Amino acid sequence: MTSPVRDDLLYGLDERPAPFAAFCAALQHVLASFVGIVTPPLIIAGALGLHEHLPYLISMGLMVSGVGTFLQARGAGGLGAGMICLQGTSFSFLSAVLAAGMLVKQRGGTPEDILAMIFGVCFFGAFVQIGLSRCLGLLRRVITPLVTGIVITLIGISLIRVGVTDLGGGAKATNFGAPINLALGGLVLVVIIGLNLSRRPWLRLSAVMIGLLVGSLAAWTCGLLKPQPLPDLPLVSVPLPFHFGFAFDWSAFLPVALIYLISTLETTGDLTANCLISRQPIEGPGYLRRLRGGVLGDGVACLLAATFNTFPSTTFAQNNGVIQLTGVASRHVGYWIGAILLALGLFPVLGAILQQIPKPVLGGATLVLFGSVAAAGIRLLAHCTLDRRSLLIIATSLGVGLGIASQPTLLDQLPPLVKNLFDTAITSGGITAILLNLLLPEERRAAVTECSSPAPHR
Structure with a gap:
């Protein structure tokens, strides 16, 4: 069965945009996912007392996301889906990772001991997802289009809550829901919708980036965006395999392994939504090959994450919304996304600059992106x-x-x-x-x- 999406893409899966157009499209994917990539390390470091290692953890997370995204876009040798599948630090693993860290902390372990245990169990857990990628054909009775449509819809609806929270100013904001926050988020939302309806391809392609820029300028004019001095960060973050050591415990491993199983289900839903939006088949041998390659790409990215000292990653759903809004499904844009994320991780000062974008501005953009994910799930259900x-x-x-x-x-x-x-x-x-x-x-x-x-x- 082929996708029911209309023929309205500016660039199809294998078409190659001009370098500037590809860069603009890639930058919007990065802006839509940046907060999602850096937030799990912030939460984990805060809960487990790992603040001294936080800049390094964030840098490694961005670098591994870049490498994983490149592998997914290339899709060579059965590794990767051959689509824009941005890899980012997964929220699904938070509870299991925190449980593993607390286990070591209660035993009196140091921050380095905590990280050694987390990365050890996550390293072996990645093989669960790698193994599942090889037997997806046997799971077709389980992962049907009906089940996949439900999962995609739930992913989008769950993410909408995150977008609304940012729109209000952030979960810990003292002025949450203030009129100025809602006005800024609403301005970004209106700009993105208006540009997406434009007949000019370059405006639609740059809608998210322009919306964030307009919102940031408005926030600066209102005094809500006050550029902060950049923190004292190293010029370059060097990836070192198992920098904090390596440990393992069965009681910490089992919850992590089960989350890898759930993450495979989520990835299958995200990949199906991507096929739907990119006008690729969502049934048949070609579709199954993409699923296998995409899930294997997730597993390999998680293996790299544990090896190079960051937390498990997954295919981000919000980037399907970016594809739908910009009309750019070209997998060649994935190479640019990977390069930008790699640069953000290698040079941590770049990430520190992006972190200053106000939450309401990001919320206005992510709200429509997350809604697009839910809409893709509903569209798939409508054809069941x-x-x-x-x-x-x-x-x-x-x-x-x-x-x-x-x-x-x-x-x-x-x-x-x-x-x-x-x-x-x-x-x-x-x-x-x-x-x-x-x-x-x-x-x-x-x-x-x-x-x-x-x-x-x-």
């Missing part, structure tokens, strides 16, 4: 056969996923392992969809596949 069984699976999965997300304390009295697995909308809703899809009998119908091919666009 929505019989009573399918509607029941959709309703129950969304109800469980969004219900737990709205009441995160619901699972507090369950064992920590269960709570860590099911405390997000993506994991709880995705696992619910898989179980129901396996257990509920399919209704008999004559020669109708689960997802029907759409009528050709005229």
Whole structure:
């Protein structure tokens, strides 16, 4: 089955934009994902007392994201999806990583001991995802278009909450929800929407970047953006394999391994959404090869992350929204994204400059990007056969996923392992969809596949 997306891409998957156009498109992907890449190290360092190593952890995270994105875009030898699949530090691993760190901390371990344990269990956990990439064909009964559509929708809806939080000023902002914050975010949102509707390709291609620039200038005019002195950072961050040592513990490893399993499900959803937006098939041998290569690319990126002292990575969903808004699906842009991320990690002062973009400005941009991810999931569901069984699976999965997300304390009295697995909308809703899809009998119908091919666009 081919993708139902209209033929409105400025650059298709294998088309090569001019260097300036490719750079502009790549920069927007980086701006949309930068905060997401650096935030998990900030949270982990704050919770485990790793502040002295934070600049190095962030630099390594950006560098590994750049290398992983390059491998995904190249898609050579079965490694990588051959699409724009920006790799970034995953939020899904936070609870398992923090649990591993707390285990060492309670034993009296030093910050270096904590990091050695985290990177040790994450290194071996990466092989779980690498192994799953080799048997995705056997999982096709589990990861169906219906399940994938539900997961993509939940990913987008879950990310919208992050965008709205930034729009208000950030979770810890003392002026959260202030009119000035909402006005700045609204201005960015309006600029991006307006430029995306333009008939001029270069305006649409640069919509996110221009929106962030306009929002930052407005924030500076209002006094909300006050450039801060740059911190004392080394000129160059040098990657050193296992810089903090290497350790392992089964009790720390098992939760991490289970999250790698869940991360594979999320990656499958993100890759399917990317195929949909990039006008690539979402069924058949070619689609399966992309899934295998993309999941393998995720696993290899996580292996590199553990080796070079940063936390597990995954394919970022928000970049599918950038593809949809800019109309640029060219995998050659992925090379530029990888180079920019590598430079940001190698020269940490560049990342420190980008960190000064105000939260409301970023929120205005990410809100529409995350909404685009949810829309891709809904579009995939719209082309499934929505019989009573399918509607029941959709309703129950969304109800469980969004219900737990709205009441995160619901699972507090369950064992920590269960709570860590099911405390997000993506994991709880995705696992619910898989179980129901396996257990509920399919209704008999004559020669109708689960997802029907759409009528050709005229």
